[in-house]
Amino acid sequence: MAVITTKGVEKVYNPDKIPVKALKGVDLEIEAGEFTAIVGPSGSGKTTLLNIIGGLDRPTAGYVEVGGEDISQMSDNVLIDFRKQHIGFVFQAYNLIPVLTARENVEFVMLLQNRSKTERHARADELLKAVGLEDKVHKRPAELSGGQQQRVAVARALAPKPTFILADEPTANLDSESTANLLDIMARLNQEEGVTFVFSTHDQRVIDRARRVVTLVDGRVDEDLRR
Amino acid sequence: MLFKMAWRNIWRNRRRTFITAASILFAVLFASFMDSLQRGAWDNMINNVVNYYFGYVQVHQDGYWEEQSIDKAFPLADSLEQVGAVEGVEAVLPRLESFALAAAGETTSGVLVAGILPDVENRMTDLENRLVEGEYLTEGDEAVLVASGVAEKLGLALGDTLVLISQGYRGVNAAGKYPIRGIAKFGSPDLNKQMVYLPLQAAQYFYGAPGLATSLALKLGGQEDIKPVVAALRTQLDTSAYEVMDWEELLPDLVQARELDTAGNVIVYFILYMIIAFGIFGTILMMSKEREYEFGVLISIGLQRWQLALSVWIEVILLGVLGAVSGILLSMPIVCYFKVNPIRFGGEMASSLEKFGFEPIFPATFDLQIFLTQALYVFILTAVLALYPIFKIRKLQPVQAMRG
Ligand SMILES: Nc1ncnc2c1ncn2[C@@H]1O[C@H](COP(=O)(O)OP(=O)(O)OP(=O)(O)O)[C@@H](O)[C@H]1O
Ligand SMILES: [Mg+2]
Numbered sequence: 001m002a003v004i005t006t007k008g009v010e011k012v013y014n015p016d017k018i019p020v021k022a023l024k025g026v027d028l029e030i031e032a033g034e035f036t037a038i039v040g041p042s043g044s045g046k047t048t049l050l051n052i053i054g055g056l057d058r059p060t061a062g063y064v065e066v067g068g069e070d071i072s073q074m075s076d077n078v079l080i081d082f083r084k085q086h087i088g089f090v091f092q093a094y095n096l097i098p099v100l101t102a103r104e105n106v107e108f109v110m111l112l113q114n115r116s117k118t119e120r121h122a123r124a125d126e127l128l129k130a131v132g133l134e135d136k137v138h139k140r141p142a143e144l145s146g147g148q149q150q151r152v153a154v155a156r157a158l159a160p161k162p163t164f165i166l167a168d169e170p171t172a173n174l175d176s177e178s179t180a181n182l183l184d185i186m187a188r189l190n191q192e193e194g195v196t197f198v199f200s201t202h203d204q205r206v207i208d209r210a211r212r213v214v215t216l217v218d219g220r221v222d223e224d225l226r227r
Numbered sequence: 228m229l230f231k232m233a234w235r236n237i238w239r240n241r242r243r244t245f246i247t248a249a250s251i252l253f254a255v256l257f258a259s260f261m262d263s264l265q266r267g268a269w270d271n272m273i274n275n276v277v278n279y280y281f282g283y284v285q286v287h288q289d290g291y292w293e294e295q296s297i298d299k300a301f302p303l304a305d306s307l308e309q310v311g312a313v314e315g316v317e318a319v320l321p322r323l324e325s326f327a328l329a330a331a332g333e334t335t336s337g338v339l340v341a342g343i344l345p346d347v348e349n350r351m352t353d354l355e356n357r358l359v360e361g362e363y364l365t366e367g368d369e370a371v372l373v374a375s376g377v378a379e380k381l382g383l384a385l386g387d388t389l390v391l392i393s394q395g396y397r398g399v400n401a402a403g404k405y406p407i408r409g410i411a412k413f414g415s416p417d418l419n420k421q422m423v424y425l426p427l428q429a430a431q432y433f434y435g436a437p438g439l440a441t442s443l444a445l446k447l448g449g450q451e452d453i454k455p456v457v458a459a460l461r462t463q464l465d466t467s468a469y470e471v472m473d474w475e476e477l478l479p480d481l482v483q484a485r486e487l488d489t490a491g492n493v494i495v496y497f498i499l500y501m502i503i504a505f506g507i508f509g510t511i512l513m514m515s516k517e518r519e520y521e522f523g524v525l526i527s528i529g530l531q532r533w534q535l536a537l538s539v540w541i542e543v544i545l546l547g548v549l550g551a552v553s554g555i556l557l558s559m560p561i562v563c564y565f566k567v568n569p570i571r572f573g574g575e576m577a578s579s580l581e582k583f584g585f586e587p588i589f590p591a592t593f594d595l596q597i598f599l600t601q602a603l604y605v606f607i608l609t610a611v612l613a614l615y616p617i618f619k620i621r622k623l624q625p626v627q628a629m630r631g
Contacts, residue, residue, distance in 0.1 A: 057626050084529025099235035
């Protein structure tokens with residue numbers, strides 16, 4: 001069953017001034033449990049597509065369904081709650097709340113969902129262990145390396161067991177060792193937790209790890225490979 | 228959680244927090260200190276002026292203060308005890324007051340004749356200490372104590388005879404001759420020109436008003452007793468027959484002078500807090516700008532805008548509270564010090580005050596209200612300034628915020 005469906009998604013930036021057509025009709029179906037990379041040259045629309053799928057931005061035309069619900073019609077505040085319940089986010093950098101510890105960051109979305117303290121603690125500790133940071137539970141982001149911060153971000157995205165996780169170039173700021181390490185963790189959690197991952201990247205080593213590669217060129221799907 | 232974030236965010240940029248809190252601290256310290264000093268000066272002044280003659284509270288027959296007619300005199304006997312029994316009243320000064328014409332040979336002058344109980348009068352107004360010549364009155368005397376201005380105008384000296392002519396109670400003719408027993412000097416030119424004191428009995432006889440008084444002036448422990456005493460008297464006395472007035476009603480000019488003086492402060496405080504407001508606003512502006520990306524992340528992952536706004540609002544308020552509380556804590560001992568060790572004036576100011584018979588000291592007033600008022604100003608100020616980030620957050624779009 002498709003977790004995410006996009007149909008004829010177009011995006012025009014600056015429609016009144018100098019219009020930029022970032023997406024020119026994207027049809028895509030992401031199945032549950034997939035580990036999908038969105039690739040393509042710079043400016044091809046990867047970030048734009050991920051933002052629209054994640055309900056952070058709205059398509060100019062077309063629609064996006066998540067678990068059968070059309071998110072393009074939701075109001076701003078309803079969308080925030082929808083993201084809270086269904087979508088995990090990993091951004092390129094500075095994902096974490098600086099004043100919270102690693103564990104508090106991981107627990108954050110669960111807290112917003114009013115999960116019990118015991119559940120939150122257990123889940124946070126489990127995930128921090130899974131990403132190899134069980135000894136950094138009480139550290140603040142500033143005390144962690146870039147790779148460690150991204151691992152905490154992955155743990156935070158996973159914590160509330162979302163429908164899927166979106167990661168826009170999660171390894172762009174990491175060295176090759178940290179990149180490999182993060183990818184191992186993502187792939188393993190994709191297997192273990194069965195959570196759907198959609199990420200964008202430029203990095204060939206990351207692309208090699210994906211089991212489906214969607215290539216965007218100039219705002220259109222140019223190629224869609226499964227392996 | 229939101230509170231925890233707010234609290235920790237305050238300490239994120241310690242230097243900025245300290246500078247901002249210090250500016251608030253300074254404003255609160257300055258304002259509450261100045262306010263306490265000024266209030267102290269006025270309290271002292273009012274205390275002096277009020278106890279000089281009028282008293283904090285007076286009781287008259289209803290309508291007397293408006294007309295100031297001797298016909299509004301009332302029987303003393305029953306009212307006196309009742310009033311004296313009220314908690315907070317230290318002394319009751321019965322008086323029979325009316326205007327009269329004073330004459331000596333060819334010269335005449337309008338005077339205010341006050342019939343008093345010399346001993347009781349002394350307890351509040353310290354009249355005896357104003358004597359420059361002669362002796363103080365004793366009850367039962369058939370003699371007068373005159374202000375030095377009156378003696379001068381009429382060309383009279385100690386032991387000379389003063390002739391008083393007036394209309395007495397209910398239109399009877401009043402006339403009498405009294406030897407001058409003492410001459411007193413009043414710092415207030417108004418009083419010095421017109422005061423003539425008679426023992427109460429003599430005055431009642433002179434005005435043809437035996438057993439009557441026109442007013443009861445009350446000596447109270449302090450200003451804080453005014454309200455309860457007035458309230459108690461208004462319930463105990465028959466208010467259709469008596470009027471109970473506090474000094475603010477008796478001396479509206481003094482109230483006005485104080486208001487005029489303190490009105491200037493409002494401007495000073497306004498400017499002071501405007502400057503502080505700019506400082507706080509600068510901090511808020513920088514903080515909102517710096518955290519735009521973070522705000523974007525928070526809204527992306529599911530924090531509602533109102534939750535984020537609340538957290539930031541709490542943060543700004545906490546910053547204000549931090550500054551205000553430390554300002555208050557610092558100013559309290561300082562104000563206390565100046566309450567116990569009043570500022571003593573020297574020079575011209577001192578001598579003119581001493582001329583009035585006032586001690587030239589200015590103790591600060593320690594009143595929690597003063598500090599709370601400043602805290603309230605800071606709270607309002609920060610609460611309003613904190614609307615800026617709230618407004619920003621309301622419009623914040625995560626994608627744009629995170630594009631930097
Ligand atoms: N907010 C915006 N306003 C105007 N144009 C935009 C905006 N965001 C993106 N664009 C334009 O839309 C096109 C697609 O941008 P997008 O960021 O989606 O590309 P991308 O594939 O993520 O690129 P990169 O690999 O560099 O991250 C580009 O031409 C970009 O300049
Ligand atoms: Mg991009």
